[in-house]
Amino acid sequence: MTARVPAYRQAQVAIKRYIEDHGLKPGDLLPPEAQLARDMGMSRLSLREGVKSLEALGILEAKQGEGIYVKAFTFDSIFENLPYSFATDGKSLRDLLQVRTALEEGLIGMVAGRATPEQLDHLERLARQMLQKAQAGETFEDEDREFHLALYEPLQNLFLNRLVELFWEVFRRLHGSANVTAWHLEQTAHDHLAILNALRARDHQRITEAMHAHFQQIHARLGPQPGTPPPVTDILPPPPANP
Template sequence: MTSKVPAYRQAQIAIKRYIEEHQLQPGDLLPSEGQLAKDMGMSRLSLREGVKTLEAVGILEARQGEGLYVKAFTFDSIFENLPYSFATDGKSLRDLLQVRTALEEGLIGMVASKATPDQLGRLEELAQNMMTKAKAGEPFEEEDREFHLTLYGPLENPFVNRLVELFWEVFHRLHGTAGVTHWNIEQTAQDHLNIITALRTGQPAQAANAMQTHFQQIRERLELSGDHLTELAKNRPKKPRGKPN
């Protein structure tokens, strides 16, 4: 037996079909709510619910006192909601790291041929700050985040920057909830300095190798975190059972 399509979902489909059939472009104004409801043969309430969901995913934009407009497509709504689709477990972290590794290792070679001296200088400054903090036993998450975002600036691709930012934020959020592990933070800082050294050669292969080494360190760290949490779970004292009545 086929389940009935909810009214708001029917409204979504009808509105998107209307946009396609009338070849509306970003910034174009849709008819009034009343006219749309009449044309689509549905109640204003159902239409309004469909509009709200399409606003949430960035297809429509309601402007106060003006009406309903087609919105230019962006990945922002996807990026904003993606972090909540990951579970805080080791499998999710490993899966995410695999995608992040493929993205950054695959792009670093292009950076090697495009980075300017000023961009490399900023990256080295960030990496040196990371090393200074590492030697003082201080965290350097902000510098690490800015490093990876600055790294792909030479590509002038906002989509790449948004992806790198998303993967960095989600990974660090999940890794933070997965338990704290001790690792050589000076080695992590050194990895970033090694990436700069490789980039200065202008050789894509050397840059890719330096990035590969960096992510290998992260993978090993992640495995240690998983082993650490497993050991904690095994050694956690069991709660005493209540006495029978």
């Protein structure tokens, strides 16, 4: 027996289809509630429930005294639900880092031929600020976040920028400053300088290696995944001492 679809879910689907069919864009105003309910063949109560759920998802925005607007996409609703969306055993953190590593390592080579001298200078200022703070024993989350966002600006890919920002923010919230020492801070700053210097040299292999080394340090800081067997070694144990 097929489960009955809740009214608010039916309303969600109908509203999204209405937006698509009428070519509505962010900032466009939907028709008044009574007209919209009539056009979609549903009660005003079901429509309100659908609107509220789509507001929570960041798709619609209701303004008092004005009406209901189509909202520009953001990751805000994802950020708000992070504490309820990720496991606390560390697996989600490692999974996320794996995806983020693949994304940034895979795209960093494209930046080399497109970054302007001004963009590289901006990255250098950020990396130098990170190093100064690290040497003073201070964290540098703001500079780190801005560095990774500015890094992909030359690609002019808004969706990529949002993904990088999302991954960075989620990782920061899940990981925080766990296992971060003064040595890690300084090494992280040097990692960013190495990425910058490789970009200035426009050496694609060196760029990829620098980004890989940066993420390897983060992976190492998280430690091995629970249940992972110890690495195999070819070193034989010393022979027993002669009696």
